[in-house]
Amino acid sequence: MIKHLLSGGDLDADTATEILDTAAEMATVAGREIKKLPALRGRTVVNLFYEDSTRTRISFEAAAKRLSADVINFSAKGSSVTKGESLKDTALTLQAMGADAVVVRHPASGAPHRLANWVDGSVVNAGDGTHEHPTQALLDAYTMRSRLGRLAGLSVAVVGDVLHSRVARSNVLLLTTLGAKVTLVGPPTLIPVDIAGALAPGTDVSYDLDSVLPNVDVVMMLRVQRERMNDSYFPSAREYARRYGLDGPRMRRLPEHAIVMHPGPMNRGMEITPEVADSRRSTIVEQVTNGVSVRMAVLYLLLGGNNR
Amino acid sequence: MTAYLITSVSVVGAAPTDLLIRDGVVAEVGPGLSAPDATVVDGAGLVALPGLVDLHTHLREPGREDAETVESGSRAAALGGYTAVCAMANTSPVADTAGVVEQVWRLGREAGLVDVQPIGAVTVGLAGERLAELGAMADSAARVRIFSDDGHCVADPKLMRRALEYVKAFDGIIAQHAEEPRLTEAPRCTRVRSPPGSA
Amino acid sequence: MAYPPAARPSPPRQPSVKVILASADVQRVVDRIAHQILEKTQGAADTVLLGIPTRGTPLARRLAERISTFEDVVVPVGVLDITLYRDDLRRHATRAVGPTELPSGGIDGKRVILVDDVLFSGRTVRAALDALNDVGRPASVQLAVLVDRGHRELPIRADYVGKNIPTSLAESVKVTLAEVDGVDEVKLYGGATS
Numbered sequence: 139m140i141k142h143l144l145s146g147g148d149l150d151a152d153t154a155t156e157i158l159d160t161a162a163e164m165a166t167v168a169g170r171e172i173k174k175l176p177a178l179r180g181r182t183v184v185n186l187f188y189e190d191s192t193r194t195r196i197s198f199e200a201a202a203k204r205l206s207a208d209v210i211n212f213s214a215k216g217s218s219v220t221k222g223e224s225l226k227d228t229a230l231t232l233q234a235m236g237a238d239a240v241v242v243r244h245p246a247s248g249a250p251h252r253l254a255n256w257v258d259g260s261v262v263n264a265g266d267g268t269h270e271h272p273t274q275a276l277l278d279a280y281t282m283r284s285r286l287g288r289l290a291g292l293s294v295a296v297v298g299d300v301l302h303s304r305v306a307r308s309n310v311l312l313l314t315t316l317g318a319k320v321t322l323v324g325p326p327t328l329i330p331v332d333i334a335g336a337l338a339p340g341t342d343v344s345y346d347l348d349s350v351l352p353n354v355d356v357v358m359m360l361r362v363q364r365e366r367m368n369d370s371y372f373p374s375a376r377e378y379a380r381r382y383g384l385d386g387p388r389m390r391r392l393p394e395h396a397i398v399m400h401p402g403p404m405n406r407g408m409e410i411t412p413e414v415a416d417s418r419r420s421t422i423v424e425q426v427t428n429g430v431s432v433r434m435a436v437l438y439l440l441l442g443g444n445n446r
Numbered sequence: 447m448t449a450y451l452i453t454s455v456s457v458v459g460a461a462p463t464d465l466l467i468r469d470g471v472v473a474e475v476g477p478g479l480s481a482p483d484a485t486v487v488d489g490a491g492l493v494a495l496p497g498l499v500d501l502h503t504h505l506r507e508p509g510r511e512d513a514e515t516v517e518s519g520s521r522a523a524a525l526g527g528y529t530a531v532c533a534m535a536n537t538s539p540v541a542d543t544a545g546v547v548e549q550v551w552r553l554g555r556e557a558g559l560v561d562v563q564p565i566g567a568v569t570v571g572l573a574g575e576r577l578a579e580l581g582a583m584a585d586s587a588a589r590v591r592i593f594s595d596d597g598h599c600v601a602d603p604k605l606m607r608r609a610l611e612y613v614k615a616f617d618g619i620i621a622q623h624a625e626e627p628r629l630t631e632a633p634r635c636t637r638v639r640s641p642p643g644s645a
Numbered sequence: 646m647a648y649p650p651a652a653r654p655s656p657p658r659q660p661s662v663k664v665i666l667a668s669a670d671v672q673r674v675v676d677r678i679a680h681q682i683l684e685k686t687q688g689a690a691d692t693v694l695l696g697i698p699t700r701g702t703p704l705a706r707r708l709a710e711r712i713s714t715f716e717d718v719v720v721p722v723g724v725l726d727i728t729l730y731r732d733d734l735r736r737h738a739t740r741a742v743g744p745t746e747l748p749s750g751g752i753d754g755k756r757v758i759l760v761d762d763v764l765f766s767g768r769t770v771r772a773a774l775d776a777l778n779d780v781g782r783p784a785s786v787q788l789a790v791l792v793d794r795g796h797r798e799l800p801i802r803a804d805y806v807g808k809n810i811p812t813s814l815a816e817s818v819k820v821t822l823a824e825v826d827g828v829d830e831v832k833l834y835g836g837a838t839s
Binding site: 156159160162163164166170172174175176177205438439440442443444 | 726728729734736738739740742745775778779780
Binding site for chain 2: 325326327345346367369370371372373374376377380381
């Protein structure tokens with residue numbers, strides 16, 4: 139088993155599948171009266187969040203607590219970080235407190251990789267800059283597998299602001315490893331020209347959502363921040379929604395079995411309409427539930443044994 | 447079935463010859479052609495050219511119909527040997543929405559003289575600040591593929607980059623008036639003239 | 646699966662192997678446990694068999710099959726994975742988690758019989774009792790094992806024992822079952838020549 143989870147590209151197919159299989163067992167705990175396992179009793183997990191992300195933090199917190207770990211939430215706001223403490227000094231402090239794992243969210247791409255060099259415990263990347271968000275990719279893969287029964291051979295469209303999306307990058311890496319085919323869709327301003335070559339050869343790029351939809355098993359809508367409009371990545375919210383938003387008529391062009399995913403939080407009416415978000419194809423609520431199971435699996439596999 | 451026989455015409459400046467045109471297509475070229483059903487045009491001393499395309503016209507409509515209309519501009523173009531004109535976006539309102547470009551396109555169809563292909567504005571109001579809805583114009587009935595802010599240069603390099611990238615989605619072209627306004631702005635020497643009779 | 650004691654002996658250089666139960670013996674022993682369950686539970690009503698992976702699972706299925714053959718009662722069978730409840734997780738590389746499958750009727754208010762191949766230190770059963778506690782509330786819990794080799798480290802005993810095998814700590818007992826290993830056999834390794 140790996141020691142850290144920093145990138146969707148760090149996982150080989152066997153390890154990724156082991157995480158998904160373990161998550162499936164963890165998921166059964168959520169259906170029990172006693173939603174608790176003793177496996178990480180006495181372990182300490184620190185949630186080190188330099189960005190506000192209530193959803194991701196509470197998902198990790200619930201996962202760690204269900205495995206009986208002690209959880210320390212370290213929010214950079216109102217902490218010594220705002221007094222100018224460096225990431226390294228914070229890391230050494232956590233190290234001195236005996237953290238077995240550090241779950242880190244940081245606005246700088248690569249921060250978790252640096253952190254992994256400074257602490258003895260495991261580091262889990264909970265989102266770094268515009269770089270990666272590997273547990274999101276794992277929970278997305280888990281959701282696809284549980285809805286569609288497989289990952290190998292699936293055709294997945296990832297639609298929207300790929301340029302700024304750590305979710306997209308981790309998904310491209312992980313899904314390709316697991317045998318799925320990814321097509322990145324969005325306006326050319328929001329898709330880096332070299333992305334396929336840089337991440338995973340075989341990844342397709344399209345600027346035309348309508349031509350892609352009839353041939354996919356999964357369409358994953360990315361959150362598009364309205365502020366991007368002010369930087370002229372696209373002319374207006376209206377034009378974005380018209381060209382790259384998923385609405386009812388577009389959804390009906392999908393194959394019958396195809397599912398619609400979104401990592402949340404959604405901009406209803408921008409990249410996705412309420413009709414689509416609330417349809418039976420939508421997995422948006424399942425993704426949240428699955429997030430806890432997948433993060434339990436990751437924490438167990440990183441901390442559950444003597445992997446030092 | 448319409449046919450024209452143009453006699454003794456110089457095709458793109460070559461020695462005079464006859465030209466038979468059936469249904470808008472050149473059917474035959476050569477000296478001494480005859481076609482009893484055709485309308486004969488005496489081309490002696492004239493030059494035959496392919497239909498010309500004007501990439502940069504100002505048809506002024508909507509907004510300045512007193513100066514020019516799509517119909518009058520089309521007529522002038524046809525008389526000058528043009529079969530297609532691209533209408534610049536500096537109308538009033540500016541051709542920066544699907545609505546305006548479709549209006550210009552439709553007026554061109556109604557005039558029925560030449561192909562009127564509207565050019566869409568790159569930025570809203572030609573102001574050089576925010577991208578216009580280029581995709582909406584491309585998807586409109588006018589099928590706009592050329593975008594330009596006309597004499598207003600898109601001077602912001604980042605905005606220009608975005609525009610160039612954005613139009614890739616529908617094989618668009620950005621036509622730039624290559625002038626950096628901050629370089630060409632001349633210091634003005636102003637002189638206020640006194641009214642006649644002043645001392 | 647036998648739970649190894651804390652100080653597991655290193656394997657002997659020249660291991661001696663002794664077959665304790667051959668294939669026919671294993672089947673006879675399973676038959677006998679099935680009869681004992683029927684006798685002790687007065688017909689196995691409200692009873693659920695939960696196998697502890699790996700080899701407790703096929704044993705539980707066999708017992709249910711024998712019980713239905715003998716008395717025409719259907720005893721629900723499930724699987725109880727104890728990985729996440731083990732007390733030695735940190736002594737090994739992370740162990741893979743297996744599925745826990747409870748019968749559709751659940752275990753609340755039922756007599757649960759845990760089934761395992763070898764009873765040794767008792768730690769596996771301790772983990773199983775903890776796991777059971779988290780998935781339901783049985784009326785009572787019993788334990789059936791194919792082999793009891795002694796050396797308990799916890800106050801635990803089996804209600805049904807197929808074969809008592811007195812061993813030394815230097816020896817090891819290996820149960821193989823057709824469903825998992827291709828052959829039914831119980832072998833005793835080591836001891837004499839180590």
